[in-house]
Amino acid sequence: MYIEREREIALLKKFYEDRDKRVAVVYGRKGMGKSTLLRNFAKDKNSVYFAAYATTDTEELRLFARALNQEDAKDIKRIMEEIILMAKEDDNPAVVVIDNYPDFVKADPSFEKTLYEYVVGEWKKYPIKLIICGDSFLSMDKILFGKKTLWKDYPFYQIQVGSMSFREARNFFKSEYPEEQLFLWAMTGAIPFHLDKITELSVDEAMVETFFESRRGGHMLPEEIMGIELREMAYYNRMLQTLAKGLQRVNQISDVVGKPKDVVVPYMNTLMQIGMVDKETVITEKTNRKKTRYSIVNMCDLFWFKYVADHIDLYYKGATEDLKTVILTDVSEYLQEAFIRLSKEYLVTTAADGRMPFTIDEIGNWWLNDEETGTSEGFDIVALGKCEGKDCTIYGRCYFNDKPIEIHELKELIELTKKVERGGDVFYIIFSSEGFNENAKTVAATIKNIMLVTLDDVVKM
Numbered sequence: 001m002y003i004e005r006e007r008e009i010a011l012l013k014k015f016y017e018d019r020d021k022r023v024a025v026v027y028g029r030k031g032m033g034k035s036t037l038l039r040n041f042a043k044d045k046n047s048v049y050f051a052a053y054a055t056t057d058t059e060e061l062r063l064f065a066r067a068l069n070q071e072d073a074k075d076i077k078r079i080m081e082e083i084i085l086m087a088k089e090d091d092n093p094a095v096v097v098i099d100n101y102p103d104f105v106k107a108d109p110s111f112e113k114t115l116y117e118y119v120v121g122e123w124k125k126y127p128i129k130l131i132i133c134g135d136s137f138l139s140m141d142k143i144l145f146g147k148k149t150l151w152k153d154y155p156f157y158q159i160q161v162g163s164m165s166f167r168e169a170r171n172f173f174k175s176e177y178p179e180e181q182l183f184l185w186a187m188t189g190a191i192p193f194h195l196d197k198i199t200e201l202s203v204d205e206a207m208v209e210t211f212f213e214s215r216r217g218g219h220m221l222p223e224e225i226m227g228i229e230l231r232e233m234a235y236y237n238r239m240l241q242t243l244a245k246g247l248q249r250v251n252q253i254s255d256v257v258g259k260p261k262d263v264v265v266p267y268m269n270t271l272m273q274i275g276m277v278d279k280e281t282v283i284t285e286k287t288n289r290k291k292t293r294y295s296i297v298n299m300c301d302l303f304w305f306k307y308v309a310d311h312i313d314l315y316y317k318g319a320t321e322d323l324k325t326v327i328l329t330d331v332s333e334y335l336q337e338a339f340i341r342l343s344k345e346y347l348v349t350t351a352a353d354g355r356m357p358f359t360i361d362e363i364g365n366w367w368l369n370d371e372e373t374g375t376s377e378g379f380d381i382v383a384l385g386k387c388e389g390k391d392c393t394i395y396g397r398c399y400f401n402d403k404p405i406e407i408h409e410l411k412e413l414i415e416l417t418k419k420v421e422r423g424g425d426v427f428y429i430i431f432s433s434e435g436f437n438e439n440a441k442t443v444a445a446t447i448k449n450i451m452l453v454t455l456d457d458v459v460k461m
Contacts, residue, residue, distance in 0.1 A: 339458075
């Protein structure tokens with residue numbers, strides 16, 4: 001099922017309509033729907049879509065020629081000339097998509113050299129829009145953005161394709177229950193490859209399809225994705241398992257994996273480079289290196305390393321029911337993290353739509369570390385923005401539990417904000433999966449800068 005990606009389509013349209021932009025680079029991890037996105041974008045235009053293949057130079061040329069409805073091509077220059085003819089025959093820009101670009105380059109390095117020469121030379125005379133696409137972050141970076149590449153000084157228009165927004169992903173959900181929609185969104189990571197497989201499935205069936213049936217292959221689990229980019233998997237896997245347990249600081253990771261901190265950091269940097277891990281600093285203290293922590297970017301990967309990788313023996317034995325029991329007895333912590341992330345998306349979306357009394361410039365978090373206990377105290381969400389042209393700060397707490405929120409949770413949030421050195425207007429937001437007691441509603445109704453948001457509100461964003 002194809003769901004149009006609002007953000008990515010808007011960026012592609014901007015590229016298409018901008019006369020000064022000639023080459024776009026579209027990248028992102030495997031399974032994000034990049035190829036589907038580009039095929040649908042190009043289909044109603046004067047275009048050629050070519051998916052390169054890991055093969056020989058002559059076969060690559062033959063496949064490229066066929067994409068142009070040509071029988072064959074003796075050399076790459078003939079293909080470049082055919083694209084010029086495309087541009088001459090239509091008043092609209094000619095869109096040329098080369099997917100799996102690293103395979104195109106590997107087939108024969110001269111292909112890229114010739115393509116580059118035409119882009120900076122002969123093609124400049126014509127309205128030709130080139131879109132280069134690839135899965136591998138490291139390969140794309142090495143080929144296109146490195147200091148020694150042909151393209152090192154070229155002004156690319158870059159589009160990173162990531163997970164779908166919740167508003168896009170919910171079109172795939174069979175369930176209408178907010179809790180189940182949250183679980184499906186998190187478990188699939190809003191990755192189109194996974195979403196497309198669970199459209200008609202219940203939550204239980206979707207879990208089996210996404211993870212447990214992957215022993216048959218073809219499910220693109222995290223190790224498969226990382227295997228495209230990395231060689232040594234052992235320590236990367238162990239570090240991701242450590243992050244999934246909530247140990248997010250360098251010294252904590254170092255203790256668990258048995259590697260010194262100056263070794264852990266380069267591993268984390270590599271995981272950040274391929275989009276598996278994100279580094280977070282306190283939103284009001286960007287330069288404070290003591291307040292740095294890491295997290296797994298995608299909730300699907302977090303699910304895998306929190307539950308399945310931690311019980312890989314059950315997975316390999318095919319003990320699906322035992323593994324599901326382990327997960328479901330410990331799923332509240334995972335859903336709490338999912339609720340925080342979805343609440344952030346809700347806050348950004350509603351503020352951008354003008355449904356909040358403020359705009360958001362930056363969203364993140366703030367916390368205090370307790371070095372003795374290794375714990376942290378903070379918020380779930382902190383955003384910096386503007387209200388009526390003045391600076392404001394938005395503090396949020398998220399509660400995914402089985403009881404309505406009382407007034408004391410509001411007081412705790414307000415009290416904690418006194419520890420943050422930040423001027424301007426202040427807004428307090430409580431997100432709750434089970435709603436709010438009347439005393440909390442009464443306080444929020446009388447004080448304009450306190451907002452109460454339910455899970456039902458969030459999934460209807």
